[in-house]
Amino acid sequence: MAEKITTRNADYSQWYIDLVRSAKLADYSDVRGCMVIRPNGYAIWEKMQTALDRMFKETGHVNAYFPLFIPESFIAKEAEHIEGFAPECAVVTHGGGEELAEKLYVRPTSETIIWSSYKKWIQSYRDLPILINQWANVVRWEMRTRLFLRTTEFLWQEGHTAHATPEESQEEVVRMINVYKTFAENYMAMPVIIGKKTDSEKFAGAVDTWCIEAMMQDTKALQAGTSHNLGQNFAKAFDCQFQTKDGKLDYVWATSWGVSTRLIGALIMAHSDDRGLVLPPKLATRQVVIIPILKGDKAAVCEKAHAISRTLSDNGIPSFVDDSEQNSPGWKFAEYELQGIPLRIELGPRDIQNGTCIVARRDTLEKTELALDDTLSVTISEILNAIQQNLFDRALEFRNEHxxxxxxxxxxxxxxxxxxxxxxxxxxxxxxxxxxxxxxxxxxxxxxxxxxxxxxxxxxxxxxxxxxxxxxxxxxxxxxx
RNA sequence: CGGGGCGUGGCGCAGUUGGUAGCGUGCCUGCUUUGGGAGCAGGAGGUCCCGAGUUCGAGUCUCGGUGCCCCGACCA
The missing domain is CATH 3.30.110.30 (C-terminal domain of ProRS)
Structure with missing residues (x-):
């Protein structure tokens, strides 16, 4: 029968876990604290990556990759940094069957390994700025974990930039937190507040930490992204100086910024309901599912369903048909609602006779009848935009009310x-x-x-x-x- | 690291005073169905977390171990 998920009212925390698992977003692994991101969940991450990566490129950044392993001495170079991170690091002590001369930390973040490179690359103000991002996994040995929100290993991007002046680095910090806000609001349909963290909440080793803060449906806050002004802290720790235009020496000014797969958790808790995931269309790999009602002239219904799907796809609306006879239409309705497909088209012999179809919105669960003519793609596209907008409006109204x-x-x-x-x-x-x-x-x-x-x-x-x-x-x- | 809970077919669970394991769901086959998680019939599938002990006999009792989940302190 039905895969029932706990309702939000009954137990919000259990609802979240049930949803993640039954929508096949992620699964527990056999390694404590680590999760398997399943195709449905990874598809969301890929959509996020694509949008963010484009925004990073548009603001002048390039991608690179730095090692997973960080020598212990690197981590130890910045006093606050090691104090903040050492307790939650995984440490490699052996390799090739022998004990290592120097322990290697599995990166909890990459400031130190990156600055050891930047030191080699920067001599003059002409080498600045450096605007590098990397997509990577990191490990933080958390005592208590929650799928997507806090796991021992997670995926993220970390931007690391180097600048000649404090004004430039400050500008970068603000620029990137605004990129995150734009992404959160325009793609995730999740309103966020930009601001600074207090000293006790800021990143270990930062002068200032900027963040975007969102409200979840249980009215709790969730930090969705951070952008750090590192000042000259890491440049000093790694003795990274450059020659200025007027021939003097100065330490390089730095920033770092990141968002992680935690965003998927935020997305879930911002919009989803007791039926399952609610995905904003812009983050849905599949925006429309077409479910033919297979009775009467099955072949004709099926053929029409595929024709509609082709038309939608030709108009830039990713859609698919589930014409399997394994499951009943009712089962399919419930299943694709659970998976968060933004829009469903129901198509039966009756509709074909009338030249119509039934369209059901995931966000409001409303069903309306649409004409099967050449305005369909345009109308569907408008509804998808309306869903995107409605999710944002609804979340903002919720935050304002709370x-x-x-x-x-x-x-x-x-x-x-x-x-x-x-x-x-x-x-x-x-x-x-x-x-x-x-x-x-x-x-x-x-x-x-x-x-x-x-x-x-x-x-x-x-x-x-x-x-x-x-x-x-x-x-x-x-x-x- | 403290407190609590749970390890039994893929998943969710039951299993009484100890007697050789069952239910729901899922899966496979066939037929009938299909507009909100279909019906009937047949079928496959289990080292009962691990180890030791008590006993004629342990899923069940005792001891030890181990794994995971939840709550708290710490964290994105």
Missing amino acids: TFEVTSYSEFREMVEKGFVIAHWDGTAETEAKIKEETKATIRVLPEEPDYIMRYAMHEAGTCIYSGKPAQQKAVFAKAY
Whole structure:
């Protein structure tokens, strides 16, 4: 019978796991904490890669590849970096049957191995900037894992850039976080807030960490991408200096930025429902499924279904026909809803007689009757655009409805259970830590968005919600993944 | 690393006071079906996580091990 998934209301966490597994996105592997990304899941990642890679190229970046193994001494060169990452690294001690003279870390991120190369490549300001990205896997030995959201090994891209001036590197950091925002909103249909992390939440070794923060359907926050201003920290650690135009020596200015397969988890939790995955059309390898109702003149129905599919594909709408007789139409409806195919066309003898077909939207589950004429492709294309837009609108409305400004700590404690809370913060790590300890909510982001997007005056001075001390700005607090 | 749970056909589970393993689903064959997870008939499929012990006899009891999942601390 049916593959039932837990409802979101019953158990959000179990719903997520059920969905990932029954939509065949990923599976547990025989290695603890590691997952198998199945074809349905990998197809989403490939769509993400294609779109992001194009955006990276358009902003002047090129791809390269650096080693998986990093000598222990490299990791150790930047003090904060090793402190942050050493505890969660896998370390290779043996190779070729012998103990290694120097241990090799399986990369948790590649700043150090890349900067050891950059040092060799950079002598003069003429060698700058370097704008390299790499698509790779990384390993972080997590204590507790969740499919896509946090696994021991995951796939990502990491951009690593080198610049002659702090202004240039700052510009790069902001440019790339905006690329991520554009991707999240235009492709994933997931609204995000750009801003900075507090010192306690930033990347180990960074001067500043910028992020995009999204809200999931359970109102928890999820960090979907980061862009780090590394200042001269790594250049100094690797003694990477260059000669400036006026003949002086200076350390190189750096950035790094990345998004990972975690985005797939974000996508799921942003849009999907109790029937399964809901995919924005722009990330769907297959946008339309055509299900012929095989009765009466089966051959004629089948032939028409394939003809429609060809027409759609010719018009740039990837579609396919499921004309197998193994499963009933009802089974197919449920199965492709589970898999998140954005649009379904039902076609039976009755429709063919009437010159119509039934079109069902995955996002709203609405069914409408469309004429089978040469306007079909255009209409379908319009509906797909409408789905893309509706998913974004719906998610943004949800976030707005679950974002609250508060002026007292008691109010804070109440509202932080219901979504994002905007409140004045005195800027100290002590206050941040206390609030986390008492409420489990953290500062997700210090927004760098215009107030009309935030819908609140973020930069007006006031009084800290917790300490009562003067506060220069407001922060977004939430419980997070 | 602490707390909890679970290891039994592919998947989900049941298995009583210990007596030689069953149900649902899936799979295979055939026929009938097909507009929201079809019906009937027949069939294949199991080192009951591993090891030791108790016993005439262990899926079941005892001890030890091991794996995974969930919750928390840590993290993208």
